[in-house]
Amino acid sequence: MPAETMIGLIGTGMLGRAILRGWLDSGIDPARLLVCNRSGSRDGVPKAVALTTEPSTLAQRCDAILLCVPPASVPDLALHAPDKLILSVMAGATRDQLSDLTGSPRVIRAMSSPAAGRRLAYSPWIASPDTTPEDRAIAKALFEAIGKTDEVSDEAHIDLFTAMTGPVPGFAAYFAALMARHATAQGVAPEIADRAVRQLFLASGEMLANDPMTPEQHVRQMIDYAGTTAAGLLAMETSPIQQAVAEGLQAAADKARTIV
Known part of the structure; x- marks a missing residue:
């Protein structure tokens, strides 16, 4: 992953906080991270990490954006990021839905778990056809920072892993x-x-x-x-x-x- 890549994280619930903690513990520079939540709460977000309440601000500043919000929040997520790499660990949201939601054809759908906070998560992922080798390298680096990861070839398997390895314990x-x-x-x-x-x-x-x-x-x-x-x-x-x-x-x- 290029050293200058700016990473955005939308959502600071249990899973979002765990992923952020795992990233920081892995050595990712907090200056390369921007977190977004609607409340502006810093609960679980260290002061060294920038915070915004506006998805549009995050979309402007970041090269890759990880969506980590509850599935029920999908309709309210106003994120237009057609030229960004979109990653998601939202249960049930397909690559097509994520592309429609953000306007980006470069989508990587994944699943992780709260074990990310201990860098013990298993995070399988699948990429859309328009993603580049560089996009895949970014996904691999971000998910390896919080545990083990594999690229899978069948999107239905993400739903299987949502059931099997997403809930920890x-x-x-x-x-x-x-x-x-x-x-x-x-x-x-x-x-x-x-x-x-x-x-x-x-x-x-x-x-x-x-x-x-x-x-x-x-x-x-x-x-x-x-x-x-x-x-x-x-x-x-x-x-x-x-x-x-x-x-x-x-x-x-x-x-x-x-x-x-």
Whole structure:
């Protein structure tokens, strides 16, 4: 990403603040950032970062603009930026809708998560045909600054990732809660069950992130070992859990496609 590129961020909700924090922690110069929100609130916006309440001001000054507002705010977003690179992490807003909204043919649609504030987000993205190699390089740099990223080839996959990796801790928290409930039902003190499950998911996340084996390979290895975990995994494999997870993710993805 060229050192002189000016980046605009519209929206300072939970996700917007997290992305801004991740960018700054990654070493992006605050002088290259301009943030816009309608209220003018500096909540989560450091003094070193310029702030405006006018999208038009941001559009004039910035080379690339990341839209990070709730889907319900899309109709009220007055942003005319036909010669700018538009990036978006708004759930459900398609590349065509984003182009119509801003007037720009250079659109990159993505999804991220509040884990961006810890530089742990997964941010897949897809570019419109009119984006340039330089545009793609900017997107890659901005999303790598807050975690891991991939360019995908099917826009429908952005809705899938909106459901699957956009909510953090999201579905992982649900499974952790189920395990904690089981432990407390067996008489374990709630605070101990909570501590145990938190540590389990911390350790599991570290291993899954850094070990060369895929999650599927981890599962097969445990089943092949034929120990206590294998007994549990085999019982789960013959239960309705796989279908239930698929139905839950599909319901979330379907919501993402109709939320705007």
